[in-house]
Amino acid sequence: MTTADLFLWFFAGLIPLAAMAFWLARGRAMAIETGDVRLHSRPGFYGWFSVIWLALPAIAVSFAFSVLHMFGLFTVPGPMLLAATFAAGGAGLWFSLGQIKAEFRARQAVEKVMRGLLLTAATISILTTIGIVLSVIFESIRFFKVIPIWDFITGTQWQPDTAFLIGAGRADEHVAPPLFGSVPIFAGTFMITLIAMLVAVPVGLFSAIYMSEYASHKARGRLKPMLEILAGIPTVVYGFFAAITVSPMIVEIAHSFGYEAAYTNALAPGLIMGIMIIPFMSSLSDDVxxxxxESLRDGALALGTTKAETIRHIVLPAAFPGIVSAFLLAVSRAIGETMIVVMAAxxxxxxxxxxxxxxxxVTVKIVEALTGDQEFDSAFTLSAFALGLVLLIATLILNIISTIVVRKFRQRYE
Known part of the structure; x- marks a missing residue:
């Protein structure tokens, strides 16, 4: 019996049993409730209490056997595993049915389990973030043992062609040493991101102001879906458009003004990336x-301000924290883009x-380092984690600065 069969039989058997447990427990609770006897909780809570006691023991048993099998400590045949899980679920159902009494607080028991599940979900997200950060840090430390961190941060040349010699133990041969200066990579990242933001922020913000303050309900219903279509276009299509259409146009325009421009330039992906990010900036800004x-608008208009003055002095300051959040999301989207940069820059x-x-x-070089044919222990491959660590720190600093600005502005506004 394969793993896919185990999952199929497990969920195919657990879901009908859970439905049966719900209706059985609910019916038993309704049978207890008569004219003189009142249940502490509604019958549905007793049903969900039985579902929980059926599902959790079965899932716990299957998880325990899976962990034992993963570490090679104990392997259970498939039919025996299914029998053990359903036996545990049946025992839990029998226990839950015995608890159904008029004075039993089923609602508190169900809500306690739900709070535990919500806490578990929050803990998983936090632990995942910590795990990502630690994995990047540990691999970066391995890289910095080979390449000095100061040379990596302040170096202005990126030439890792001979990095494989370090991993092969041939670093003492008469060849040029590899250079891992990250300054040009981060300079390109910030340049393209800046160009994208110069396009996305004004266009997205102004379109959000128009749709939320000036456009009629009918026009808004037509324009907003059309604008959000841009978010659904694959990035590879944007890359084709930037490389085939926009980049040659930039070269021709530059030549007409007497400037030299390469067909793989930073302006084309920056412009197209800005167009791609417009829906993120516009939709979030429109919502905030x-x-x-509406009382703030009405009060300002009642004091004699124009609509434009109301938007500038009342609406935008009140929505500023949300606009900053939209800006940060747009910046993160621009920094993380890879395909457009590869095809056009x-x-x-x-x-x-x-x-x-x-x-x-940075993202392009990370992909290049992790998809090459070099060994994982080579300095070139490990440089991807160092680039990711520096980018993570830069993004964290940006978020801290924006949080401070938002808090100060919110306090001033309040």
Whole structure:
């Protein structure tokens, strides 16, 4: 019996048994409730109490056997595993049915279990975040044992071609040492992100203001879905459009003004990435602007302010924390984009302030390092974790600064 068969039989048997347990316990609770006897909780809570006592023991037994099998301590045949899980579920059902009495507090028991499940879900998300951070830190430490951290942070050249010699124990050969200067990579990341934000923030924010404050209900119902279609277009399509259409246009326009421009330039992916991010900025800003109480608008208009002044001095300050959150989400989306940069900006680390030249970003180099044919222990592969760590720290600093700004502005507004 394969693992897929075990899952199929487990859930195919557990779901009908859970439904049976719910109706059986609910019916038994309703039978107890008569004219003189009143139940402490509604009958549905008794049904869910039985479902919980049926499902949790069965899941606990299957999880315990899975852990033992994963660590190679004990292996249970498939039919025996199913029999053990259903036996545990049956014992739990028998116990829960015995607890159904008029004075039993079924609602408190069910809510206690639900609080535990919610706490477990929150704990899993936190532990996952901690695990991601620790894995990046540990692998980065391995990289910094080979490449000095100061050279990585302040270096201006990225040339890891001979990095495989370090992993092969041939670093003392007469070849040029690998260079892992991350400055040009992060410069390209910030350049392309800045271009994208210069497009997405004003267009997205102004469109959100129009749809929330000026557009009629009919126009809003038509324009917002059309705008949000941009969010559903695959990034590879944006990459094709940037590489085939936008980049040649930029080259021709630059030549007409007497400037040289490469076909793999940073301006094209920045512009297209900004267009891609417009729905994120617009939709979130629209929601937070519409969430501003109407009484604030009415009070401002009653004092003689115009609609534009009301938006500028009342609505936007009240919605500023939400707008900042939308901005951070847009920045994160821009920093994490890979496909558009690969197709339109190229792979060459280039430390320059000229957006008409080719550049690359951190995510592109991470993908390149982890998809190559080098060993995992090589410095080139481990450099992906170092890049990810620096990017994580930079993003954390950005979030801290934005949180401080939002709190100060909120206190000033309140």
């Amino acid at each position: 602007i519409r969430a501003v109480p 190229g792979l060459r680390p280039n430390l320059t302030m000229n957006p008409l030249e080719g550049m690359t970003t």
